[in-house]
Amino acid sequence: MVMDLVPQKFKDDHTPVQRLDINRAAYEELNLLQKVKLAIRMTAATLTGKAMNLTDAGLLGAIFPSARGDPPKRGTADLLAAYSTMPWLRAVTGRISEATASVQWRLFAVRRRLPGQSLGEPPLGRFVSVPAIAHKYAWDERQKLLHTHREKGELIELTDHPMIAMLSNGNTYHTGGVIRRLMQQYIDLTGEYFCLIERDPNLGIPIALWPIPTHWVLDTPTPQNPIYLVRLGATTAEIPETEMIWAVDPDPLNPYGRGSSITQTLGDELETSEYASKHLKNHFFNRARPDFIAYVKPSSNETEVNKRTLLKFKQQWMDEHMGFWKAFKPHFINRELKIHEFVQDFRKQQLLPIMEYERNTIIQVFGFPPEIFGILESSNRSTIDAADFLFTRYAVLPRVEFQREILQQTLVPEYDDRLILDFDSPVTEDRDHLLKVAEAAPWVMKTNDWLEMMGKDQLSGPEGEVRAVPNDVTLIESLRQLPATVPTSE
Numbered sequence: 001m002v003m004d005l006v007p008q009k010f011k012d013d014h015t016p017v018q019r020l021d022i023n024r025a026a027y028e029e030l031n032l033l034q035k036v037k038l039a040i041r042m043t044a045a046t047l048t049g050k051a052m053n054l055t056d057a058g059l060l061g062a063i064f065p066s067a068r069g070d071p072p073k074r075g076t077a078d079l080l081a082a083y084s085t086m087p088w089l090r091a092v093t094g095r096i097s098e099a100t101a102s103v104q105w106r107l108f109a110v111r112r113r114l115p116g117q118s119l120g121e122p123p124l125g126r127f128v129s130v131p132a133i134a135h136k137y138a139w140d141e142r143q144k145l146l147h148t149h150r151e152k153g154e155l156i157e158l159t160d161h162p163m164i165a166m167l168s169n170g171n172t173y174h175t176g177g178v179i180r181r182l183m184q185q186y187i188d189l190t191g192e193y194f195c196l197i198e199r200d201p202n203l204g205i206p207i208a209l210w211p212i213p214t215h216w217v218l219d220t221p222t223p224q225n226p227i228y229l230v231r232l233g234a235t236t237a238e239i240p241e242t243e244m245i246w247a248v249d250p251d252p253l254n255p256y257g258r259g260s261s262i263t264q265t266l267g268d269e270l271e272t273s274e275y276a277s278k279h280l281k282n283h284f285f286n287r288a289r290p291d292f293i294a295y296v297k298p299s300s301n302e303t304e305v306n307k308r309t310l311l312k313f314k315q316q317w318m319d320e321h322m323g324f325w326k327a328f329k330p331h332f333i334n335r336e337l338k339i340h341e342f343v344q345d346f347r348k349q350q351l352l353p354i355m356e357y358e359r360n361t362i363i364q365v366f367g368f369p370p371e372i373f374g375i376l377e378s379s380n381r382s383t384i385d386a387a388d389f390l391f392t393r394y395a396v397l398p399r400v401e402f403q404r405e406i407l408q409q410t411l412v413p414e415y416d417d418r419l420i421l422d423f424d425s426p427v428t429e430d431r432d433h434l435l436k437v438a439e440a441a442p443w444v445m446k447t448n449d450w451l452e453m454m455g456k457d458q459l460s461g462p463e464g465e466v467r468a469v470p471n472d473v474t475l476i477e478s479l480r481q482l483p484a485t486v487p488t489s490e
Helices: 008-013 024-028 032-047 059-063 076-082 087-101 130-136 139-151 162-169 176-190 267-284 307-321 351-365 381-410 431-440 447-454
Strands: 105-110 155-157 192-199 206-212 217-219 227-232 235-240 244-248 254-259 292-296 337-341 420-423
Touching: 076 176, 087 176, 087 267, 087 351, 087 381, 105 162, 130 139, 130 381, 130 420, 139 155, 139 420, 162 176, 162 206, 176 192, 176 206, 176 381, 244 381, 267 351, 292 307, 381 420, 431 447
Parallel strands: none
Antiparallel strands: 105 155, 105 420, 192 206, 192 244, 217 227, 227 235, 292 337
């Protein structure tokens, strides 16, 4: 690391929290001359007193003005409770957490030597930069590097490792899939998640994760007090910072505080949809209002209908029309009767269009194609086929990559900082694009490649390795083999 090249005096005068560490992955990309220049520049800054000290500059005090961290945001518990009461919130967060939790995790290590390789020979994986692959590159570039190093035999996959077992097995109460679902649900609902680390009593390595609801965490760590204050039932517990994983989707207003979630931004839309549904529900309970009022007109010798006559008329009406088998029967009377009916027209209230609008807003903000939920009003075959690709590419993949970054930074060093955590791509293939590419150059595809695209069983033996090359196509190894002049047709 960069700090290893700095004189000991600089280290003694600056605590790890106070000094600015440089990303180790970026440092390993420097050549020897750049490393020497960097060490000289840092040493000169120390001797001249220009090295930045966050405490002396008052920055840490401004960011963390007290020894206590931030409490949960107001309404955090309500956001978590809404998952069980609001249908569309449950649909989108449940669907996306299931998709992220179903991803297969993989762990790789650098192979230093092959079996039988002597100690005098150079290590096999000496050109593999673990920090660069694990931290620097984006998902697509990292996949290419991992594939290249694996093809060269410089990386091996660890299928029987405590970390993979922990991610798969979970804890004694939850399975690994349930824990990963909860982690994603907490992020989407509240913008953060907390997991308590259970360690092996002998080895001290993590063996299980215990999800902690975000509103249970009363205080987060600060440089002055690196402790989590957690409410567990009727008691509170102080948990060291090293024994908890805290993943945050930062709030731009205060990136050093508690998280900000998509659900928080959809508060009005979710409540509008919920209240509209409750209004429809209350309609079936008639809201203490009858469907109609019957008014019996007095006869010519009466100023008003007496109570006895009115009760008799009511009883006759109930006897002749109450019950399923008396429905749709006519009613005959010998005096004038007026009916005032209470009609509630939901079409005039635009209630259903409002509910559809709020539903579409919720789905779009979360990044879902509507076809994922069977909403096909404006869909066609192309949009339906592309829905899975758009969902996994732009909704699932970024969330899984966020989870990988957190686990790579917090959990992997607990085992070995030379390990690389990765996952199988959740992105479904864009079949239309693949078909167009294959049709442009069909001779590039083997027979088994075509069978795989069609979902058919592949052929064994040389029959599956042949290619169909048209007569008008000439395959060459180099453009230099082309004739000097291209013949023109007469």
